[in-house]
Amino acid sequence: xxxxxxxxxxxxxxxxxxxxxxxxxxxxxxxxxxxxxxxxxxxxxxxxxxxxxxxxxxxxxxxxxxxxxxxxxxxxxxxxxxxxxxxxxxxxxxxxxxxxxxxxxxxxxxxxxxxxxxxxxxxxxxxxxxxxxxxxxxxxxxxxxxxxxxxxxxxxxxxxxxxxxxx
Amino acid sequence: xxxxxxxxxxxxxxxxxxxxxxxxxxxxxxxxxxxxxxxxxxxxxxxxxxxxxxxxxxxxxxxxxxxxxxxxxxxxxxxxxxxxxxxxxxxxxxxxxxxxxxxxxxx
Numbered sequence: 001x002x003x004x005x006x007x008x009x010x011x012x013x014x015x016x017x018x019x020x021x022x023x024x025x026x027x028x029x030x031x032x033x034x035x036x037x038x039x040x041x042x043x044x045x046x047x048x049x050x051x052x053x054x055x056x057x058x059x060x061x062x063x064x065x066x067x068x069x070x071x072x073x074x075x076x077x078x079x080x081x082x083x084x085x086x087x088x089x090x091x092x093x094x095x096x097x098x099x100x101x102x103x104x105x106x107x108x109x110x111x112x113x114x115x116x117x118x119x120x121x122x123x124x125x126x127x128x129x130x131x132x133x134x135x136x137x138x139x140x141x142x143x144x145x146x147x148x149x150x151x152x153x154x155x156x157x158x159x160x161x162x163x164x165x166x167x
Numbered sequence: 168x169x170x171x172x173x174x175x176x177x178x179x180x181x182x183x184x185x186x187x188x189x190x191x192x193x194x195x196x197x198x199x200x201x202x203x204x205x206x207x208x209x210x211x212x213x214x215x216x217x218x219x220x221x222x223x224x225x226x227x228x229x230x231x232x233x234x235x236x237x238x239x240x241x242x243x244x245x246x247x248x249x250x251x252x253x254x255x256x257x258x259x260x261x262x263x264x265x266x267x268x269x270x271x272x273x274x
Contacts, residue, residue, distance in 0.1 A: 023244025025269065026203030031227050051207075051239040053231040100239040127229045129243045 013071040014039050014112070027131040032060075032115055035123045037071050041111040045132040047090060050101040054125035058118025059094035062128075063087055066110035073112065084108045096124035171196050171250065178271040185268070189251055190261045196223075198249040198266060199274055204228055206240045208263040216255035218262060223248025234260040 014037040020028050027048050030040060035058065047062065065073045065087040073087030086109045091101070095118065111130055115123055172195050176185040184205065187197050204220060212234040220229035222245040229241065234255075249266055253259045268274075 021246075023203075023246050024201040025267070026205075026244030027242050029204075029228050029241065029243035029245075031230055033230065048242050049240055051229065051241055053229075053235075053239075054233070098235075098237075100237065102240050125230050125232065127239075127241060127243065129241055 013037070013069070014067050018042050022132065027129045029127055029129045032113060032126045032128055033123060035115050035120055037067065037116070038113045039066060039110060040113060040128070041107075041130060041132050042066055043110060043132065044106070044108050045111060045130055047103050047105040047107060047111060048129040048131060049103060050091065050126050050128055052093075052096055052098050052101065052124060052126040055096045055098050056115075056118065056124035057095060057122040058116055058124070059092065059114075060096040060124050060126070061089060061093075061114040061116070062091040063112040063114065064090050064107035064109055065112055067112055093124075096126075170194055173199070175273055176266075177273055178268070183267040183269075183271065184265060186263060186265045188261065188263045189253060190259055192253050192255055192259045194250060194252045196248060196250050197264060198245065198268060199223065200248060200268060202245045202249050202266045202268045204241050204243045204245045204249055205265045205267060206238065206242075207265070208238045209234055209236050209260055210263065211258075211261035212236050213253075213255045213258040213260035215257065216253065216260045218260055219252040219254075220264070221250040221252070222246050223250065225250070 016039050017030060018039060018041055022028060063073060067073050090105045172193055174187060174195050174197050176187045176197050178185050189195055207229060216234040218231040218234050221227055224247050228243050228245060251264055
């Protein structure tokens, strides 16, 4: 009975950790050492790694999504090509497994961690590192010299011109 | 933090990467400015040992409550430095910590 009540408590709401500042070097790092649901990031980014040093019990889920005020995610499946549902699973370990799990996994909606089930007193312990997406950081302008002219054969050029009604 | 032992770790020529191996119980400050904790290797688990790595502000970045051998890639930001703590009842674990700072200066 305690286990069931514990599970409900673990799933009720979530802990918002989105105010963790971005360090000058490297990615954001947070140590998971308790049961519950934790929102690490709102918006897109990259989950770099999970360094799990104590498996604990229960299960460890990492989701691409932001929970609502009740701590629930719609868990939408990828029915529409190119559509990423809020609650898509990025990583699931049931039970948690020790190790250095290098992912570099992209997430779109946000980053949510669920450490639930099992014994309340035996949570998995893991360092979780992620990097939020910064639009400015990826605005790379290629030097002009690296932009090669497209090589098109005379026959292809003729066919394109013909299709466009050009002589 | 009390009983901090400062260790100066040079950067490799032509690289920002730095590596240090630790094998004794204690609390070691291996970096004193913003750094990236790149990876950790535990090559000997020691006996009844614990490993903790903090940033310079004392925030935990990497816990290992009961040491075991392995290699962990992190790429974690460490504000104001990196502090490594090795604790054991008898034999300390042997740990290699790799990190980088913004330049090759020895600070």
